[in-house]
Amino acid sequence: MNGPSENEPEAARDTDVTPASSGLSRRGLLKRAGGLALLGTGAAALAGCEDTTTPVAAYGAAGGGGRGILGDPTAGGPVDASGIPLARRDYPVTLPKLGTPVKAGKPESGGELLIYNYADYLNPAVLKEFGRQNNVSVRVTTFETLDEAFSKLSTGGLKFDVIFSTPDQLSRLVGRRLVQPLNYDLIPNLAANVWPEAAEPFYDVGPRYSVPYTVYTTGIGWRNDIVSYDPAKMNPVWDAMWAATQYHGKVQLLNDQREAIGMGLMHGGSDDLNTEKPTLIDGSVASLKELNRTVGVKVQISAYESLPAGRIVLGQVWSGDMLNAVISYLPKGTSADVISYAYQEVGGPVFNDIMTVASAATKPVLAHKFLNFMLDKKVALENFTGFVGYQPPINGIDAALLLDQGLIPKGLQTALVTREAYANGNAYLTLTTAGQRLWDDGWVRFQAG
Amino acid sequence: MTDTTALERGIGAAPTRARRRRFQWRDPWGHPRGLALVTWIYILWSIVPVLLAIRFAFNSGRSRSAAQGWSLRWFWKDPNLSVFHDPTLSSALQQSLTLAFFAMLIATPLGVALALGLQRWRGPGSGTANVLTLLPLVTPELVFAVGLFLLFTTAFKVLGLGTTAQVIGHVTFSMSFVVVIVRGRLATIGGDLEEAAADLGAPPWDVVRRILVPLLLPAIAASLLIVFALSIDDFVVSQYLASGADTTTVPMRIYAQARAAPTPALNALATIMLTVTLLALGLAYLVFRLMTRGEGGGSAIGQLAGIEAGIDAGGSK
């Protein structure tokens, strides 16, 4: 909006009714707005108001002092934002039962089953099959990062039936009442097919709220026909990222706060992936910033598509990404042998993703049926080798079977997860509120460039 | 002065060819070739990328950066990935059109009413009302979207995020554009016909209904189109107020998939969207031209551009 003469050129030419004469002027507008703003800050200052950035207790319940909304004083140990104790391998946690599991009954049908998941993380053919069998259409809404997912879910405006997530997010999903306890009678495949370590995990004793989806490690994936050195020979393997200076702009850093800062920690020699020490976190962020300066990373999770295409030549990836790349995204004429994967066998992250049912699900029984369907051996194998590339923790699906039947290339055997590795691996787990903020702040600082 | 040659030849002699050319170059009323070149280069730079993107929509291969044959595969032939068959793409199209339709229906009457009210309102409160109407035009879209997002997740939780919220957002920022357009037209009309009707005893509601609204029809048509276009092209507000896959619009879908190397189906989706908008534009131009036949004030394109400039001068995106 310019002065009166600029506003409506046609109008100005024809008549004398200009915006200024009708009581409007940009000056007046701004004067009022400015006046209001000054008034506001003045009032605030005078009122001598609160000045804090410490989170307050949710739901107005008594909190603080690490007690959170459930005020769980269990063992006096550290609790997360919901008051649920932090689950660790040596400290299994039973999640509080908030809500009642759905009763067994006829699965709902017709309409849509709504799923909230990462992109390209479910085989469309598998979804179509489920839809066909149950007379529903399955619709997936995608998120890019878990932070974004939790942020959107916690606004309460989104309606889903099935939510995919990770164990470290589970307790805040529970605390925020976003997921419902499961009726495991409706999911018999869990006990029948799944590895016991995954079926009855330490982060969800019972289990009560989750079933495992896939297992994976995090490591370095690269194009062995382009990269001149061999990351598999480096120790720790993460040094390969900092060594990639000649591939500026073609290196991926996972767009995941825990994974990225965790990699910085491991590169610095630490193996505590759930540290809450500010010095360690700051050190990790500093080395990530230096990485970005010298190597120019792309912060994303889509290397499964860009590595085979050559737009990324090396990156921090999840093991399943490499298999996904080979299964779905290899351009014609490129052999699967050009893709390699290596991970840190001692102390490197090995963990799983989970499936849960949303508390606001409109089709809870069908959602349970879907979870059961995904844990069926044939379906899981089809999901894995037909599209997703991430291995399910199902009995019988192991390296022997896969290599035997030629379902995965020999060169990518490192991308498979064994039961021992899973049972003893390091993992990203829930943090206390203060710890989570340290990681959040560090990530924001890194992303500011 | 250097035209000794002319002096020598005598005044009135025809200039030599060299002198004529130099005169052309320095002729202040001649056609400035440099500016014309810059303008046409700009126009090409502005439009060719979009034309190429449209060309790639018709690729028969998967490439989005090189022309590969001609095919309608990405529009409906491909059974999995084409716009018609891929539910993420077709639902985005549907959602965009739905939002634009409702925004058009709601924003135009509200905007026309507001424009009429403001134009004739003299007295206390008119200044503030004017300010309030034009504030959305000067607010950056991000600020506005954040405000609405926080509003719908705290105070107005009952409405929540989703299609309703998106429609409300679109209507709110489009309204001001409608006001600017209609007020421009009102200024052209003037108050005489109204006064005459009132003097002849027409009740106030009749004056509005039977005099003003028919006279305003071109502006209303232009408003409908502009609200439609604003809504279809909108990105920030739609993204902030979306609640899931079924409330994704075409710009959101393009944004989400653009960096993940999608198929040309995305180009096809964008092409369809562009075609719809251009058809609406063409329609509005015809209607506008029909309705303002004989009113003068420049060609219809000029008038539409004038409206554009007026709106543009009246606000930011």
Next chain:
Amino acid sequence: MTPRWIWRVLAAPPLVWLTLFFLVATYAIVSVGMGNVTTLFEPVPHWNPLDWNVGYLGQAIKDVIPGGTTWPVAVRTVAYVAVAMALSLVIGYPVAYYAARYAGRSRGIVLLLLVLPFWISYIMRMFAWTNLLAADGYASKALNGLGIDTLMNKLGVMNGNDWLGGQSVTVVLALVYGYLPFFILPLYASLDRLDHRLIEASRDLGASPFQSFWRTVLPLSKSGILAGMVLIALPMFGDYFTQDLMSGSPDTSMIGNTINGYVQGGSEKSLGAALTMLLSVFLLVFMLGYLRSMRAEQREARA
């Protein structure tokens, strides 16, 4: 005379709508920014000014002053917008000038083509460039073939030869491409209204074409230029999607990305709201400055 009450009746519903969904929405930003955040990272808005918590506003201010975490982003945003505005002026002015004064018979077509980008979604125009600047895209190949990438490397605004790989030059040029139409049209409208006779007079008085332009046309078009620049600066400051589409690297992130990260993807919506408040105040100051210069110019014109 039509009674006055009918106009207020007409104006009431839309005004109520605007109050609810614009004023209250803006106030929501303030009340969340001056509120708290729970341990589960939901915002607790404080609607009552007496309850306001200045903590997050204080934190946001600390972040954007020199030395804070968001300072580099703020500086970068101002730099990008300034360069984009300068480029827009250099490219846009000649085009607007030509369209206003010299287009003649082709004026209709030129106008049509200048107005066309308005009808093409911003995202789609950026998307078209991702096609062309991909490693194997036509523009990439042409630019790299001509050596423009090495030139940009030498100038320090580019690193490597991947135009979509976190390059400042791509983001700035994309901003220019995206917002130029919004600059050209009001400038065209203002230049269109220039009195040709003034220019004729200056030529008659002996000024060369250049002098005539510099001393007559340019000062007369100042208000149009300023208007156009303010018009594109406002949305540019809130832009986050351009750099997301054309770059995606933290190296080129703008203040819009920071706000977007806090509000949509983060755990501290109050900090995001506080940053939004700061951005709005900054833009307000910007607009006031523009207004002041407009006023001065009007006074001059009247004198």
